[in-house]
Amino acid sequence: MSRRIVLIRAVNVGGAKLPMVELRQIAADLGAGEVSTYIASGNLLCSPPADPERFDRALETAMEERYGWFREVISRTPEQVRAALDAHPFDVVEDKYSYVYFLTGEPAPDKVTAFERTDFGDDVARVIGSDLHIRYADGAGRSPLTAPVIARGLGVQGTGRNLRTVRKLLELAGS
Template sequence: MSTTRVHLLRAVNVGGATLPMARLREIAAGLGATDVSTYIASGNLLCRPPADPDGFDRALEQAIETEFGFFREVISRDPGELQAALDAHPFGTGPDLSDAPYGHIYFLAGTPEPELADAFVARDFGAGERLAVIGRDLHIDYPVGPGKSKLTAASIAKGLGVPGTGRNLRTVAKLIALAG
């Protein structure tokens, strides 16, 4: 039996890319997933995928593109991987996450090359962001919130050589609780 995984979709229900969560659940179930649920309308799908999680992610991407006409990466992690990423967040979290009110983890589709990661985290995006690449996760601290930053999905994908999708620390913690 497969375990619950969290499938994170990049940039849905923003910028005209509308994807109803009820339909996302139906698509996932149609692809063979069980125990399907979503959390908030930003593309957080929790389910037990069929035997091959990566194959399920690619099938989900294709089904969404076919039906809705836009491509969005699907990046999945199991609850242990999410917890490890949250535990590794280097910019303070505290037991209630209050130490990092604008902390985010940007889950990457792969592990960036070390040279790209080093160059990327050394860049200045103009709002005092602190960045760290740990494995296949980009950790971000936005001292004044993400709205003031010039750090974008496009700049991350170009700079690190892999796409991804970000979630704030509270959302990551909630997804861990729901998946566990």
């Protein structure tokens, strides 16, 4: 079992309430070890049993069965998260305005090209592999670059974390 950073899209916003103590229990019940969470926004650190992809899908299913809503689970190794952080292509003015948006898969090249040509005002975005890098001019809450716009534009779902959170997750993962 190797350590993973597991990110759950859009929990504890709107109607998708997920107490972190329950998330830790669900992960443990699915066989994960070294289970911990960071803040109440769907950040899980654990060592999943066997195949991480199978664990991610099992976690999605368990949450849907327990809570009645579906949310994507996206996991990466600490090394993959470190590489995404190191690849961030924009000057970082403040960590809270710079994000890595971890995608469920690598978007098609034509979708990436069209998305990157879209005018998002003063916000900038670039896809690198299966990660979308964003620098918001005035914060994510005021941006036209929303989760539905990203999903429609790139054809894949994802979940974003600001660089402060990304760094903290790496620290907690021990890398």
